[in-house]
Amino acid sequence: MSQKNTALSLHEPIFGSALTSLVLELEHLRRMRLGGTTLPELFFELKQLFHYLESVGSARIEGNNTTIAQFIETQLEDRPYVNEDIQEIRNIEAGMKWVDENAEEFPINRAFISELHKTVVNKLTPPPDGEGDKTPGEYRQHDVSIQGAIHKPPESLLVNEYMDELFEFMQKDIPSQYHLIRIAIAHHRFMWIHPFGNGNGRTGRLLTYAMLVQTGFRVHVGQILNPTAVFCIDRDLYHQYLAKADQGTYDGMDHWCTYVLEGLSNEIKKIEKLSERSFVCEHLLLPAINYSLKMKYVDSDEHTILKIAAEKQVIKAEDIRKVLRDMHHTTVSRKIKALRDKKMLRQIQGKSTRYRLSFIDSFLLRGIVQALTNEGYIPSKNM
Template identity: 40%
Template sequence: MNPLDFPEFPFSSPLAKAIIDLERVRADLGEGTTAPEVFTQLRTLFQLLSSIMSARIEGNRTSIVDAVAGVQLADRADIKRDDGVQEIIQLQEATAFVDSAVGRGTILTHGFVRELHRISVAGLEREGDRTPGAYRLADVTISGSSHRPPSPGSVHGDMTALLDFINADVDQNYELLKIALAHHRFVWIHPFGNGNGRVGRLMTYAAMRRQGFSDTAGYRALNPTAVFGENRALYYERLEDADSLEPESLIRWSTYVLEGLLTDLRRLAKLGDKDFVTEGLLVPAIARGLASSRFTADEALALTIIARKVDVKAADLSSAFTGSAATRSQDIRKLLDRGVIEPIAEGKRSYRLRLAPSELTPLLVRELDQLGFLPRILRDSE
């Protein structure tokens, strides 16, 4: 059997059930009632969390608070950053590169893969690579694994076969199965000296984008890293099991991935519900900020008004910031300077919440954890 052929599986198998259930959820996903600009902000939040997750899978223990602060100051060249924070910043940059370069039907190339690697690892001390953006020229081993990746002379050919597999059109029912198989195959090839896990997860996200999964509202915040971050040990166990390339082991791997995507998608589908997002997530996060003295009572009220109205003008905040118009402008300016709110467009005097990266981000993460959205690896206490 060609390792990149689809394994045969019984219609009654857990893998078949996961494929059917994913298609049912996919068919039910509409645009929802959440305002598009709020959904975009939530997607930014989840992308940041995915970058933190991907780094943590590799052993990075940077706290969410430190990661958010680092990303907020990512443009400051005068700041000496901790290597762990810098790793997360670069994963954010790599994700932005995927978003800018890949859409439905985009052909993924060797150059694209190597650029993902260069962005992700260049200049890092602990998790860098001596040749950023280049396939390896030496044999490598995988820590804790008995699998021995192919020789460097095979890497380019193996990657060509993988990219052909990713770029080939398949029946819609098999799109996510193809993505699951491609992720394992990338890690199995291990084309780089270091950074293979991070680049493999970015590649999987890129493959989902080229299949159009970012076109549907509920899918826009979906990132496969959340599946792998739910149980790091199980992720490695399933990868190791699939390294034999036997059909049964590939089916077990694919079932693990698709069942994880289904679980995550069912959670994320709730983000299309405006009332859930506003009253179940944003308002409680703001209240948490008030309780912890992060916000004053007036600031918390102003932020709650913005959360419910989505975008506001200064006059809309008169019940929170009492006094003259000039005083109210000063209060709004303080929130702008702190990065908790932002103009809806440059030069406009209408404002919206800034969910990530901002002071709101750790508060939202706490609420997401309470709501069961947070993969285990993102809990700072674990």
Template identity: 40%
Template sequence: MDKYRLPSVDFDSPLVELSFELERFRGNLGLGTTRPQLIIELHSLFQILSSVISARIEGNRTTVYDAIRGPSGDDEQQSEAQREINNLLAAMRLIDELPPEAPLTHSLVREFHRMTVDGLTREGDPTPGSYRVVDVEILNSAHTPPSHVYVHSEMSDFLEFANRPLPAHQQMIHVAIAHHRFLWIHPFRNGNGRVSRLVTYFMIRRNGFVSPVGLRTVNPTAVFGNDRDEYYASLEAADDLSNSGTVLWCTFFARGVHDDLERLTKLQDAEYLSREVLAPTIQRMRESGILNTAESKALQIVFDQGVVKAGDLEDAFPGGPSARSVAIRAMVERGLLQRADAGPRFYTASLHNPVIGPFLVRRFNELGFLPPMLQNDKLE
């Protein structure tokens, strides 16, 4: 049986309809009015969400709010749960830095694994960055992965498939099959789920789901956070490599990516982002005592303009230049503003910092942007 043959699908299958819809979304990426700086900041925030989801699937209970805040300053050492999330963030940054056309290789997959399990005990691996040299079983699964003797050759076949050029309308199915077949091989003793989601992120990025600034706000890991049980059940349905099981898995995957893109492409609309997300976030921060009236106005100006000079904040801080500099410095020290690349006297806002980020995530939750897996996290 050719495990890498694309499944046969009836024309009226939901998978066909989803494939067409995904192509429409891909064509619309980058056509919005949201400033590139905000796209970059949103990308950074959603990468944190994705790392929490990937770790949560494996049992990590760190909340998204704790992940944004990071370990407190008096922590003698980073907790293993937080380190697992930071490892995933580092691997995602590596992927973002790679050319989109870069091929997937043995060494790259092994590096994903090394980074993922680095410094971990409970969720670590005795041989980081190396394929397994023992046979394994998957807990609560009827599937038995191939013997370790065949792992390298199985992975060679997998990489040939993962790097295979396919027409645009088949690419999401291509990514879905690759995700399952990687887990079917189970090339590492531990960390396979986390690495498979990184591989999926790598492939979907390479397949053109990128913004003009080279970054995406969507990460397919969010798909797997919608329903952990359904995720595993859909994967298991494809373990026999049958056409029907593969179609079921691909449909689950494509529907999740479709729903996520449908929500997230709204963020390309600057008016929607300002009205439904940023303005309510500022209002809630003011009500919580995080911002005073002047700071609220200043932050709104920065959100509207993207990058500002001190003089652009005169309406918020109407005193002289000296008083304005003091107020801006205070906002920078609290993490409300950060210095922009344009120069030392230019400022922008960070959406994923420990001050603004938790309030922004809370607003996204109210709008239905978070997968169910994260919806019970509490903002203290």
């Protein structure tokens, strides 16, 4: 598609179509809250991990070759700066955090989108040598092209007009059944406009995340949702469906909206499992604990204690002594301290003698990432 404008309007799905079925199926997403059997603190560590995955996936769409495993290592080492590839991923993570904190309070307008853009290009070298932008937060003052795309974004003089139209479209009061369709259309339209000199893809995917939060999909109050994972799983497919929508036809937009909503549906079905204690324990925690023993991050006694914590969720010293009967209580206390020092056990807030398993800042994270890959949550090519 050339620079020719296509009217920005809601897409009406045909009754009985795949898109209509997806709209109905996804309505329950609004009601999805932290109500499963997984310990809430552990659930929110999973949420933080999914923010990592989202950030790496979004950067990889733009050609960043950092793998999830490489990024995880930088988090475990807690280095403030590594290189620009890692900085790019950390910027996306910071953008998601900013959305969590601000999306419900502020409207999505020029100031909002400018803040997102400034965040994603922060501390990055501008093109052609890096993924930053010479004018962070400011609309482009020059024409641009999209590598590998037929579509040529509109002239820079038209960007402000098209973005104002997009903001009006996003804020219009519409029936709830059209909310997800609007989000899909808005994502495409933002990409079609390409309002910034660089960083449009990363900013546009954060915009999608913000729209989901504002529309009632409150991912920061009890949901794990990796909303743009649909775009990150297969970069070529993502661009292929964007190109279909670029055609400006009914069928092209129908294919695009179906692609986005189907991806969200698949994500939700996977995520729902993570609220169930038995699934998390059997398929994620125990494999990660076994991996830690294999890699000698823990000794056999620590391995046993972590297994108890995984199965019971909250433990105290007495629970350990029931299993390790020959272990003196002072040794139990020493083992608990060692695991706390390794950040594999944490005190339950307000209960100094009760502990839970923790992985987000410990070597257990390596095993959790591998387990998530084995369960299909992470594309193996991103590892």
